[in-house]
Amino acid sequence: MHDTLSPETQTATALGWIDRETDAMAAPLRPSTSFLRDPANPGRAGRIFTRDDNPTYAQAEALINRLEGGAGCLLFPSGMAAIITVFQRMAPGDHIILPKAVYSGLRDWAKQQGQPWGLEFTFLDSYDARSVANAIIPGKTKIVWVETPSNPTWTLTDIAAVAEVAHSANAMLAIDSTVSTPILTRPIEHGADIVLHSCSKYMNGHGDLIAGAAVVAPGREDVLKEMASKRNAYGAVLGSFEVWLLLRGMRTLSLRVKSSSASALKIARFLDTHPAVAQVLYPGLPDHPQHEIACHQMTGGFGGMLSFRMRGGEQSAKETASRVKVIRQAISFGSTESVIEHRVGMEGADSPTPRDLLRLSVGIENVEDLLSDLRQALDHSAPMST
Numbered sequence: 221m222h223d224t225l226s227p228e229t230q231t232a233t234a235l236g237w238i239d240r241e242t243d244a245m246a247a248p249l250r251p252s253t254s255f256l257r258d259p260a261n262p263g264r265a266g267r268i269f270t271r272d273d274n275p276t277y278a279q280a281e282a283l284i285n286r287l288e289g290g291a292g293c294l295l296f297p298s299g300m301a302a303i304i305t306v307f308q309r310m311a312p313g314d315h316i317i318l319p320k321a322v323y324s325g326l327r328d329w330a331k332q333q334g335q336p337w338g339l340e341f342t343f344l345d346s347y348d349a350r351s352v353a354n355a356i357i358p359g360k361t362k363i364v365w366v367e368t369p370s371n372p373t374w375t376l377t378d379i380a381a382v383a384e385v386a387h388s389a390n391a392m393l394a395i396d397s398t399v400s401t402p403i404l405t406r407p408i409e410h411g412a413d414i415v416l417h418s419c420s421k422y423m424n425g426h427g428d429l430i431a432g433a434a435v436v437a438p439g440r441e442d443v444l445k446e447m448a449s450k451r452n453a454y455g456a457v458l459g460s461f462e463v464w465l466l467l468r469g470m471r472t473l474s475l476r477v478k479s480s481s482a483s484a485l486k487i488a489r490f491l492d493t494h495p496a497v498a499q500v501l502y503p504g505l506p507d508h509p510q511h512e513i514a515c516h517q518m519t520g521g522f523g524g525m526l527s528f529r530m531r532g533g534e535q536s537a538k539e540t541a542s543r544v545k546v547i548r549q550a551i552s553f554g555s556t557e558s559v560i561e562h563r564v565g566m567e568g569a570d571s572p573t574p575r576d577l578l579r580l581s582v583g584i585e586n587v588e589d590l591l592s593d594l595r596q597a598l599d600h601s602a603p604m605s606t
């Protein structure tokens with residue numbers, strides 16, 4: 221029945237599962253590491269040990285899978301663990317195409333771990349079908365990696381266009397959809413083979429757990445199977461209590477994402493008119509370079525993440541971040557409260573991020589409180605008229 225229901229209903233009801241044993245409406249937490257063997261048939265299939273599988277995973281994995289329209293979902297102890305498990309399927313010599321503007325943890329992994337291991341990476345400045353097609357090495361390119369909108373400039377990639385290029389080269393299209401969430405974008409419908417999430421962000425949404433998820437498209441069950449076997453082999457399993465918290469957090473996913481998106485659009489429009497701000501990077505603004513892609517690929521909002529560049533440069537960006545009061549200066553995003561970050565300071569020396577850029581994660585506070593907080597922080601930094 222839940223197949224035909226909207227994402228709002230799927231999340232609010234957590235697919236409507238009821239605990240068979242107790243009729244409990246909230247999911248039970250089952251921390252057991254071991255499961256009783258059948259004495260007559262100890263080799264039978266079924267749950268054995270929680271590193272393979274735990275019943276607490278089932279509902280959260282089913283919900284994420286349903287929201288994405290996938291063939292199966294696996295939870296991981298972090299977004300990075302989910303992402304790296306995709307690369308663990310590769311062999312030395314395999315080639316991977318990535319955007320330059322990508323989650324910095326992945327860029328660091330590629331350079332510090334992936335390359336020494338023998339994987340080859342091409343980092344692209346712009347990420348459209350043509351530049352990806354030019355970067356393909358026939359027979360060697362195994363993964364085309366997309367993050368949309370991507371950190372921290374919020375550029376979008378047309379998933380369907382890049383899917384065509386990737387598939388014609390027999391490469392897999394992987395989408396890091398952490399920022400969009402399945403509420404705003406369903407990459408599998410546009411041709412993605414695998415969708416990754418850091419559930420530490422919007423999926424859980426309360427800033428109190430680290431988790432990740434991978435969803436494979438129908439027809440890519442082989443990838444799911446291999447990833448499940450890697451998850452077990454490397455021991456990359458999420459604790460059952462964290463899974464339980466994640467499912468609890470996801471019940472309000474749709475409400476939170478829509479509220480953040482609506483507030484982010486108002487804030488982006490405000491920043492766009494402020495004299496201290498040189499540029500606002502937000503897919504919901506008509507002058508965003510991929511606004512048209514955002515309009516057809518994103519549904520129900522343009523997300524809660526935006527960045528803005530200060531006319532007064534790096535110093536002014538740092539000062540502004542230190543002057544906000546309701547918004548807190550901190551890393552991460554996708555929680556109930558808004559946070560701001562001078563991103564380049566955190567990303568390190570080889571970061572392509574502009575030095576005057578502030579990244580803002582818009583939470584679910586009253587938007588007027590956020591606007592007046594930003595106003596008081598920015599009014600100090602209006603450039604002097606000379």
Ligand SMILES: *Cc1c(COP(=O)(O)O)cnc(C)c1O
Pocket residue numbers: 298299300301323325367371396398399417418419420421430431432
């Ligand atoms: C945070 C993040 C990750 C990494 O997730 P963790 O849960 O912190 O390991 C990956 N991709 C994106 C886009 C992220 O924001």
